[in-house]
Amino acid sequence: MLAADVALNQYLILSAFLFCTGVYGVLARRNGVLVLLSVELMLNAVNINLVAFSAFTRNISGQVFALFVITIAAAEVGVGLAIVLLIYRNLRSPDLDRVDQLKG
Amino acid sequence: MAGGAIGVVRSPNIVHAALFLIVVLVGAAAQYIVLLAEFVGITQFFIYIGAIAVLFLFGIMLTRAPMGSRTDFDNDQRWPAAIVAVFLAGVLVALVVDAFGNDKIRLDDQLLETSRTGPVGDSIFRNFVIPFEVVSMLLLAALVGAVVIARRD
Known part of the structure; x- marks a missing residue:
């Protein structure tokens, strides 16, 4: 027999914190791999929200969406790391600040 | 965490x-x-x-x-x-x-x-079949795309 009440708020605040940490990382990091790590933080924040609301509304669709987000994240990391690798190979550095050839 | x-x-x-x-x-x-x-x-x-x-x-x-x-992983923003x-x-x-x-x-x-896992699987293959297939195509495209981008030629 299982019965417990947990506040919905704690998950939403945790998720907001993770998302804002990810935003900070994307804005402040220079290395391409570290920017991708921060994007993963933001995707995880969204997943925690989806699963928490899935339990709150007792609707399983939230979990299915979380699974889809995990799949998309895997594809995104694969392509993103390939792009960072290409930047490294062309510029001899993974720093995104040096990708400025289109700058006027 | x-x-x-x-x-x-x-x-x-x-x-x-x-x-x-x-x-x-x-x-x-x-x-x-x-x-x-x-x-x-x-x-x-x-x-x-x-x-x-x-x-x-x-x-x-x-x-x-x-x-x-190293200290230069962060930019000046x-x-x-x-x-x-x-x-x-x-x-x-x-x-x-x-x-x-x-x-x-x-x-x-x-x-x-x-x-439980059973209802999740039911929901994926009953209500979300088309997104599931689209995601599988997207994974294939991402796989091919990553290989093409990272290939040394």
Whole structure:
């Protein structure tokens, strides 16, 4: 027999914190791999929200969406790391600040 | 888990940042298990910690990142970025507390029965078949695209 009440708020605040940490990382990091790590933080924040609301509304669709987000994240990391690798190979550095050839 | 997130964005060592991300991912998987979403939790373990974290470590090795601590991983937007993040956190927390201040998630046997792996699979293959197929095509395209982009020619 299982019965417990947990506040919905704690998950939403945790998720907001993770998302804002990810935003900070994307804005402040220079290395391409570290920017991708921060994007993963933001995707995880969204997943925690989806699963928490899935339990709150007792609707399983939230979990299915979380699974889809995990799949998309895997594809995104694969392509993103390939792009960072290409930047490294062309510029001899993974720093995104040096990708400025289109700058006027 | 929150400390791990800070570590991801503040660690001066790139390998440590990737390892801090694993801490955050394990914490998220634990949250899913607590919320009785067992299939999502196990998938988080397999896909994120088993595959994505290892892929990140491969990426770090392939771009020959310096293994020691370095200070130039951050650009000069650090303070504006911190201000934006704190502002966004304030807005989000205020909104969330205002909208869902007293709502509680009731974890009981009925929720456990409806969020087991079986109902999740039923829902994927009954209500979400077309997104499932689209995602499989997207994974194939991402696979081919990653190989084409990273190929040495």
